[in-house]
Amino acid sequence: MQVTYYPGCSLQGTARDYAESILGICASLDIQLAEIPDWNCCGATAAHSIDHRASIELAGRTLNLAAKLPHADMLVPCPMCFNRLKTAAKTLLGDNPQRYGIKLEGPLPQIRDLADFMATEKMLAATAKQVKKPLAGLKVVCYYGCMASRPPEITGAKDFEDPQALDRIVENLGATPIPWPFKTDCCGASQVLSRLDIVSQLVGKLYDMAQRVGAQAIVVSCQMCQANLDMYQQKIEADWGRRFSLPVYYFTELIGLACNVKGVKDWMSRHITDPFSLLQELDLLNN
Amino acid sequence: MSQKILNPDYRLLEQIEAQGPFQAAACFQCRKCTNGCPVTFAMDLYPDDVIRLVILGQQETVLGCRTIWVCAACETCTTRCPNDVKIAELMDCLKEMAVQEGVPSPQPQILTLHETFLNNIKKRGRVYETTLLPAYLLKSGKLLEMWNSGTWRYDLKLGRQMFSKGRLPLRPQSIKGKKEVRKILTRRKQG
Secondary structure (H helix, E strand, O other): OOEEEEEOHHOOOOHHHHHHHHHHHHHHHHOOEEEEEOOOOOHHHHHHHHHHHHHHHHHHHHHHHHHHHOOEEEEEEOOHHHHHHHHHHHHHHOOOOOOOOOOOOOOOOOOEEEHHHHHOHHHHHHHHHOOOOOOOOEEHHHHHHOOOOOOOHHHHHOOOOOOHHHHHHHHHOOEEEEOOOOOOOOOOOOOHHHHHHHHHHHHHHHHHHHHHHHHHHHHHEEEEHHHHHHOHHHHHHHHHHHHHHHHHHHEHHHHHHOOOOOOHHHHHHOOOOHHHHHHHHHOOOOO | OOOOOOOOOHHHHHHHHHHOOOOOOOOOOOHHHHHHHHHHHHHHOOOHHEEEEEEEOOHOOOOOOOHHHHHHOOHHHHHOOOOOOOHHHHHHHHHHHHHHHHOOOOOOOHHHHHHHHHHHHHOOOOOOOHHHHHHHHHHOOHHHHHHHHOOHHHHHHHHHEEEHHHOOOOOOOOOHHHHHHHHHHHHHHHH
């Protein structure tokens, strides 16, 4: 299967682990990723906060490049990029496209959130066939964050208050997803650089609830959530005066682990919060 | 905060809606936005206050408040509003207006982060995190703050770990269309 692929900037940097795990599992699932040639940054929070017009035009430029590729689906692993691309598509196809200095050229592929795509029945069945070592005994909470779900008018999500995509994926791998109430609560995102105190409060609540419901780890699909939950865990533990010790895995890393894809240890070695001890304890780390 | 509320100026709502629509006038103050907002603890006005003050034309108050800047754009308010008021989008519109009108942000570091980010994209068409972080720390005065509070130790350790784990790449990626990107990002200042 061939699909258009928009990795987004952070997958070339802070989220290299996510990028590598995506390449790894897509190869093993026979999904060929056609990266959009010459794609640019979606503008992220910065553009939509202080330059609305640029936020639409930046994403619009990439959409026009994507329209040149023949594939029906376009996979976007970063929920922020996904949200901005969907917003631009809706805006430029809406009532006032003349406000913007860019026109959509040609029909667009379906813009799809990677986790949502991997949770379709077809992909779940394809993944299940590849599972070599089910993740038995691994109890997790799935944390979706904001941008893949909200606002539903943009994302098209139906279960935006209680999303299920990641839960289905990890269950399919033999792990146990625990239902919890903070699936789509905000991690503070880019505020981590300007107001770490806000992020500490928001993420601390997530850790606390994850622990209270009995989770051993948190599973994410957003590299911004991963960064905030993984990189700052020690700092937040100090703020809260508690130990949480919760590894923060990308769902793609867990697919790789269960399907025995080469490279899992390398991907996870980029994490800041120890991802290995838990897997060793559960005897899940053997490749 | 010095403006008198008994002096409504309805032009503000018109001016803002022309850039939307955000349907601000449809607000009937159920406060669902405020009740679901994760960052009210850091705000000076609640989200529903901002909507009401926009309707009442209290420009100075809404453009100068902390709320519009600490809003994390999580979109919970917009999602849950029973009247389809685009609250989070309106917060963005107010930030942009504040910047254009030269109203100083009460959260200057947040504004500096956005500006540094956009300048970073302007150079190559993509974000290069390895220079974004130090540029932001210097420009925002965060570095000095970290030095004074002693938190630089944690951040230095984190920075080193990020490098050694390959999460901060040593070579930036540049795109062919960077001039197009630059044009998109400089248009605003030319009007």
